[in-house]
Amino acid sequence: MALGFSSAGAVPARPGTEASAPRPLGQLVPVPAEVVPGGSPYAITSTTPIRVADGSGHGSGSGTSSVSSSGSVSDEVRRIGTYLSELLRPATGYALPVTDRPGPGGIRLELGSPDRSLGEEGYRLHSTPAALTITARAPAGLFHGVQTLRQLLPDRVEADSRQEGPWKVAGGTITDAPRYGYRGAMLDVSRHFFPVEAVKRYIDQLALYKVNKLHLHLSDDQGWRIAIDSWPRLATHGGSTEVGGGPGGYYTKEQYREIVRYAASRYLEVVPEIDLPGHTNAALASYAELNCDGVAPPLYTGTTVGFSSLCVSKPVTYDFVDDVLREVAALTPGKYLHIGGDEADATSDEDYVAFMAKAQAVVGKYGKTVMGWHQLTAAEPVKGAVAQYWGYDRTGPAERGQVADAAKNGTGLVLSPADRIYLDMKYTEDTELGLRWAGLVEVRRSYDWDPATYLEGAPQEAVLGIEAPIWTETLTDSTEIEQMAFPRLLGAAEIGWSPAEARDWDTYRLRLAAQGPRLTALGIDFYRSPQVPWS
Structure with missing residues (x-):
């Protein structure tokens, strides 16, 4: 049968309803089909x-493989x-x-x-x-x-x-049933490091709202967060700091496996990201031979981007890439391996194209599907690759057109528009945490868009789903993550799960308001947007 939306029963109980009365059947986020x-x-x-x-x-004939032949x-x-x-x-x-x-x-x-x-x-x-x-x-x-x-x-x-x-x-x-098969959230553990228990806490929160992908941003200029046996200083040296100069940290292989296992128990697939060829200062600081001049730069604790690059002309660079991606792929049972590719301003266009061709080949060599930020489309995405779009509504037509053209040629798309669902953007001028380079993003703006029509010229069938990233330049613990992620994360979850015809702001804001006491009961100190009539 085809699923159809019925709004019956989808409005919240009125204030004053008896506590013993059951919650209306449709008072859910995401709203059901x-x-x-x-x-x-x-x-x-x-x-x-x-x-x-x-x-x-x-x-x-159900095709359910988890049921044994014995019944x-x-x-x-x-x-x-x-x-x-x-x-x-x-x-x-x-x-x-x-x-x-x-x-x-x-x-x-x-x-x-x-x-x-x-x-x-x-x-x-x-x-x-x-x-x-x-x-x-x-x-x-x-x-x-x-x-x-x-x-x-x-x-x-x-x-x-x-x-x-x-x-x-x-x-x-x-x-x-879900609208999209890819419903993700990204956690940046590179700018600030978050221990295993903090990641598990976020996984539990994502699972409640039917998110099914956890993208871990494991490497950046400010810190390398995964142990690599063949290049041990990546973690021990490159992971020894973070934004502002804190102690940093990294996941041992067993700790990473524990995160993967825990996510799988909540039906989330972990998507690991090793950002290449830019955003690599932590790696460059760890191994001098990865630098074109053979000199290791100091560790970096600032927030400026675009200044670092692997040395594309050196053979050792590709030994490094092969070793790292091989070890990460071996630790990760999921389909995707994310290789970044964004803000490689210190890499020439020619070098970028050459590097990404080789890096994509390595991903395929180890049996994974290439995923990268949408700048990957400035190179030549391999067959089956997925580009993650993080541009804005105001991003120029040339850049948007490049991504749309790649989608027409078979590149899959995951949409993460920065001025819509980057969860670290400030809500208002008065928001203490977060950044505002993509603009101010209140709850309604974060919710009120449609992936199917967002990127003009891109075929709807190319859109695999959406992902809500949270970058952590200003976020240092779970409480701060939750202040920025909630309640916007719930809107992202609904965008990914619910039928387009089931979604509208006026009913969503009421269903979201009804989630407030649950978030409080879970110990989540969420942003109480004035756009929502909180219970």
Whole structure:
């Protein structure tokens, strides 16, 4: 079936509504593709089990590889059930045992939906007084359905101590699947370093809003953040500082693997970025032979860009590139390897084209798909490459046209317009943190654009999705990241997930307002935009 949007039930409860009343079925971010409210609510109680099933009762041919041929419940479905139980248990105080025993009632997680329109990430949530059932064709869909269930419960469910019930979910059915397959967020760990636990915290926040890619900006002028065995000083020396001269840091290979594992458990794919050939001062400072003059520059703690470049004419440069990309590719099970390519002002145009051709070949050599900032289109993107557009609304027609032409020739696009969804841009003149080189970006401006029509001349089918980067020149810890990311991150998540016809500012601002207490319960000190009627 084709998914269609129904706005029924998609408005927030009015102020003063009884606390025991369930949240309206469509009061979600991202807004679902289809909402059909109706019937009495489902209530989670002290006797509620979480039943996990392989969906064999739905017939064969689902294509779900995680279900064994013996018909037993897959490890993935059980893991999602355990995740849900652990999520709900502290606030409800209920045991919520996970079982594969058949029986009436409970919260039911079922793989094997025959509905092909759900794809790999879609789900159906059906709530009746007898049971609450989430069905999907693949585990990622079940996980996204669990996030929807989470949002339908009272905000206090996010608490880590027992809260008063009731725990009701409005009756009806949600049928939902994403608009775009690439729904990303980027975290810059180079300008300031963020430890593993901070990255995990951000991953959990992204998962709640169905983001499925975490782009890690692992190298820049100010710091190198990933251990490379063949070039150890990259991390030990190049990672020893950050903007402002702090201690910096880097991820060991095991720490990076832990981030990748944790992201995968939340159905996020990690996209690692090694920025080349510019933004490389940390590498140049670590190894003199990477410099054309053989002299290592000092470590850098400022914020000016465009001054550094690998030495394109030296053979050792390509030994370096091969070693680094090989080791990063081996650590990363995901599809993409991002090689930057932006702001290479210290590299001549001729050298840039030559370098990017060789770097792209290395990415392919190690079985990954090339991803780069949109300046990659000034070279010749290889077949299947993805360009990440970070220009502005006001970017000139020549540059935009170059990207659109590449898209017409088969280059995929991920859209990250800086004056729309760069989460480090100041909201207003009075915003203490962040920068403003791309302009001031209030919540409505961040939300009010459409990826399908944003880049004139680019075929709609070339747009793989969107990504909301957050650069950290002025951000030093999770609290500061959250002040800038929230609530704009929620808008980016909706742009990536929800059907275009389901989105409009007037209803979004009300649904966003209803998210305020949940963000507060999660300990997120978000920006309370005056454009939103916060609860």
